[in-house]
Amino acid sequence: MNSAMPAPATCARQHRDLRGYLLSAPALALFAALLVVPLLLTLVLSFNVFDYEVGIRADHWTFEHYLALLGDSYFLEIFWRTFWISALVTLLCVVIGVPEAYILSRMGSPWRSIFLVVILTPLLISVVVRAFGWSLLLGADGLVNHAIQALGGAPIKLLYTPFAVIVALVHVMLPFMIIPVWTSLQKLDPAAEQAALSLGASQTKVMRLVVLPQVMPGVLSGTLIVFGLAASSFAIPGLLGGRRLKMVATLVYDQYLADLNWPMGAAIAIALLLVNLLIMLSWNHMIERRYKKSLG
């Protein structure tokens, strides 16, 4: 008797829950098949023993790859290089991208859309093509060195240096900083800037005290995207860093295809994923805690 009333409601709720799962099933299946399964296989692989004579020994387990990662200065150096290059690229993207997004949001009607497209066009061109473009510019016989020589200077080595990798990465990553910042700039009330001016603030104070704090969420998402993509980037360091200036992703590639040491490659890939995750989560946590109260 008593349970007669709530029963239909529970029924409907269960029905709805079920429908939700059913509707997301295709996406979940795709996600599982394309991401979770390969990741699990990689994880398993990273614990397999590798023997140069017979290759991977699927039924033998070991921690030696992870221990090698921690003990070998060669690996540590590459991880450290990947970290500082990615951090520097992120910083440069903030320094260039935030003012660029601000200027863009203040542009008049036809120019704004034109420049937005100009900023986005690099995304339409393959990274590989862009990397070759940079190597044409920066090579020993490239345009930049020609210009330096024409002005009477000695040619300098640009290609296969961190400089080349950083310049190209900033170029590729800039749209990923500009778009989220631009989105949060759109939400700004232009009258708030006028209000600050009328209260006696200089243009720089308006930027620092009124505009920047309000676009912080956009800057935060931008830094997360740029750092994550830069730290795991492959084509640019592969093509512009050369054989000797390795980053983690190119190292993984070498382990798989040059040394044929798949378990070692898998261990490095897992380590990169974990380190990347750790850095991004703590960065997010730090910034959010600082701005949580004011940004809601």
Add this chain to the structure above:
Amino acid sequence: MAFLQLDNLCKRYGAIDAVVATNLAIEQGEFVSLLGPSGCGKTTTLQMIAGFVDVSSGRILLDGRDITHAKPSSRGLGVVFQSYALFPHMTVADNVAFGLRMRKQPEAEIRRKVTEVLALVRLDRHAQRYPRELSGGQRQRVALARALVIEPPVLLLDEPLSNLDANLREEMQFEIRRIQSEVGITTLMVTHDQAEALSISDRVVVMQAGRVTQVDEPYRLYEHPRTRFISDFVGKANLLPGELDGAGLPQVQHSRDASLTLSLRPEKIDLLDNGAGRLQGRILTRYFLGSQWLYRIGTPLGELTVVRRNDGSAPLGEGVDVGLDWQPELLRVLAADEVSA
């Protein structure tokens, strides 16, 4: 010389004349409203005074000083925006303190002034809240406090009440006037609401298509509107054809070819028994406004609006024949409109 003076102020946007040759003199401590229909150039005028819009020609004088081309930050005027324009990432106290911090005042002084001004706008208990945690009316008060705390020579308000609902709007109207007279600050308020302009201003400036068409005290503006447009825009008006009689007094004429347009306010018409009075008519509809009854009455001169006080007795019914009467000296002669809206 007036405290705030606009001399032949003009603003052109390409081919559009937003503000044309505007002259205005505002005395110290005065509360002046800028009233006009949408798009007539009120905001543009205010923004030129605040310095956010460049002046095409003309001058702006503040206390004898030419500020026509001064930077907004150096004018030191208090501005309240229609959208409030509060800083969403700062608390109420920090919002209000912003102008004082820009002036590098000592922190103890800032705290004292912020407390004082928040008490003035009755927000002392909300100092640590963020703007999104406040109601519309409270945000309005923060914006007002933020502008007042820097002790500006002039307070500029752009449609400060248009985002509030009707009840709150009325309450804030009187609140703004209370604060204004307590501080004694010279104030220019933009509004398109004639009731708002009439109820709290010392003087009302009527603008139409970029031009000032009348400047008067609210009572005079209501009783002596200069043009047909103003008589319609400020309050309700019955427009009647008429002529001047031998004594120079306006008289209503029943002919269509009368040379003058006369204005007669709805509350100036008396309703008498059928057959009495100057004009006969029949009540078409009636509306109850609480303190008043509003009648629409069909007459040989067209449909007239009459407002009668609700004195507690039964109102006249629809379809009833009545006589209409008025004092001829309450008829106003209107000038032809020199600008079309």
